[in-house]
Amino acid sequence: MTKRQTDDAYIRANLLAWDEVAPIHAQHRQTSLLERFRQPGFSVLDDIATTQLKRLGVAGKNVAQVCCNNGIELLSCKTLGAARCVGFDGAQGFVDQGIALAKAAGQDVEFVCCDAHAIPSDYHAGFDIVMITIGVLSWMPDIDRFFSQIAKLLAPDGGDLYLRTSLYLADV
Numbered sequence: 001m002t003k004r005q006t007d008d009a010y011i012r013a014n015l016l017a018w019d020e021v022a023p024i025h026a027q028h029r030q031t032s033l034l035e036r037f038r039q040p041g042f043s044v045l046d047d048i049a050t051t052q053l054k055r056l057g058v059a060g061k062n063v064a065q066v067c068c069n070n071g072i073e074l075l076s077c078k079t080l081g082a083a084r085c086v087g088f089d090g091a092q093g094f095v096d097q098g099i100a101l102a103k104a105a106g107q108d109v110e111f112v113c114c115d116a117h118a119i120p121s122d123y124h125a126g127f128d129i130v131m132i133t134i135g136v137l138s139w140m141p142d143i144d145r146f147f148s149q150i151a152k153l154l155a156p157d158g159g160d161l162y163l164r165t166s167l168y169l170a171d172v
């Protein structure tokens with residue numbers, strides 16, 4: 001097996017595992033998240049993330065989140081006034097949770113189920129900000145390959161990568 005084949009097998013197995021745990025995560029928090037996102041203006045972002053995203057001019061910008069899980073950070077960007085928001089995650093179970101939360105919040109946020117290494121080309125060059133947060137990089141078997149995919153999402157005339165790898169979710 002080549003390294004690429006081994007990496008691809010690992011990615012597939014990892015995504016199957018995430019899909020398996022998605023209903024367990026939902027059992028613990030989906031009901032309370034639905035309740036919270038029904039409240040206008042609800043955000044899970046702490047003051048630091050909120051300030052940093054505002055400094056990037058998130059209001060009015062197109063934002064993608066890769067490996068977004070149930071999308072609560074992306075929904076919070078929408079609350080901050082982001083324009084087009086698209087969340088990508090490889091586990092359908094989490095994508096479904098994100099869709100339900102967006103509906104509860106009354107927000108137009110799109111969720112796409114796909115491997116981060118194979119984001120459909122329709123989404124390339126479409127975003128001013130790409131967000132990656134805690135608990136993502138450690139799952140990537142080849143970090144150069146991962147970021148070469150992320151780069152494709154950013155607008156060709158420049159965009160920002162918002163990378164936050166420390167724990168910061170407020171109020172969940």
Ligand SMILES: C[S@@+](CC[C@H](N)C(=O)[O-])C[C@H]1O[C@@H](n2cnc3c(N)ncnc32)[C@H](O)[C@@H]1O
Pocket residue numbers: 011014015018019066067068069070071088089090091094114115116117133134135136139
């Ligand atoms: C620990 S969660 C972190 C997400 C987010 N930072 C949060 O706190 O909700 C990691 C997410 O990455 C997703 N993921 C892992 N590997 C992926 C891949 N290759 N492509 C797409 N999604 C992936 C998993 O399905 C999971 O939802």
